[in-house]
Amino acid sequence: MPSPGLAWQTLSDPGALALVDADSGRAAALGRPHPADLPMVQIVDIERLAWGWLVPASRPQSERHLREQVAADPLNTMRGLCWLMAMWVVAVHLRTGRQPTLLIAELHVPGIWRGAQVPTSAAVWEDLAERIRLGVLAALTSDGDADARFEQGLRHPAGIAPVLLDYALRMLAELHRRMLDHGIDPREMAGTLALYTIDPQDRATACFRPLT
Known part of the structure; x- marks a missing residue:
């Protein structure tokens, strides 16, 4: 549901809605991805699990389900999390x-590893955060080129996807905190x-498009 000051509006495009911030006057079209690229039903499920992960009481169960999904379908699970974060960024x-x-570019994984006393760990963590x-x-x-490079980053080295899931969830939590700071739920x-x-019928239609 939109936060105070944010409202959904219909568009002529049946695959998208406008999200409008009444306070700033800015608006953007938010559309479904093409189902061949990322099914919307999977994004909604990931949103539900991500929200559950943000709540301490339901975190263990939600994290278990997310790990099961990333084991079964690492590409679409991680694409879905990244798509969700892109929507929040908008x-x-x-x-x-x-x-x-x-x-x-400002998304990061919070933690003591960012200190100067651990430069090697910082470089590794930054590389993984950059993949997200x-x-x-x-x-x-x-x-498409960025997506192809993202897919490569999920596959190499083997077994990296569960590690990237951990990083993505912590980056999502940091983004969520930032949203709350700005009064966005x-x-x-x-x-x-x-x-x-x-x-959408047209695979070339971007999911996120500025309207103002």
Whole structure:
């Protein structure tokens, strides 16, 4: 559901809705991905599990289900998480005016590893965080080259996907905290989009498009 100051509006495109920030006057079209690339039903399920992970009481169960999904379908599970973060980034952009690409560049994994006393660990963590940022950027821009590089980053080295899931969830939690700081509640945003839109016919249509 939209936060105070944010509202959904219909568009002529049946595969998208407009998300409008009444306070800033900024608006963006949010659309479903093509089902061959990422089924909307999977995004909604990931949104439900991600929200459960953010709640301490339901975190163990939600994390178990997410790990099962990433074991069964690592590409679409991680694409779905990155797509969800891209949608949240757009909401922050509408509220603050900061460009989505800059917001993505600022995504990081919080922790003591970022200190100067652990440069080797910091380099490893930054490399993994950059893979997630690439996935979020690919979702935001519908850039096929970025998506291909993201897919490569999920496959090499073997077994890296569960590690990247951990990083993605912590980055998502940091983004969620930032949203709350700006008075944005992202609950059920993907679910609302799924409820009031249909799958697009044109695979080339970007999911996130500025309207103002």
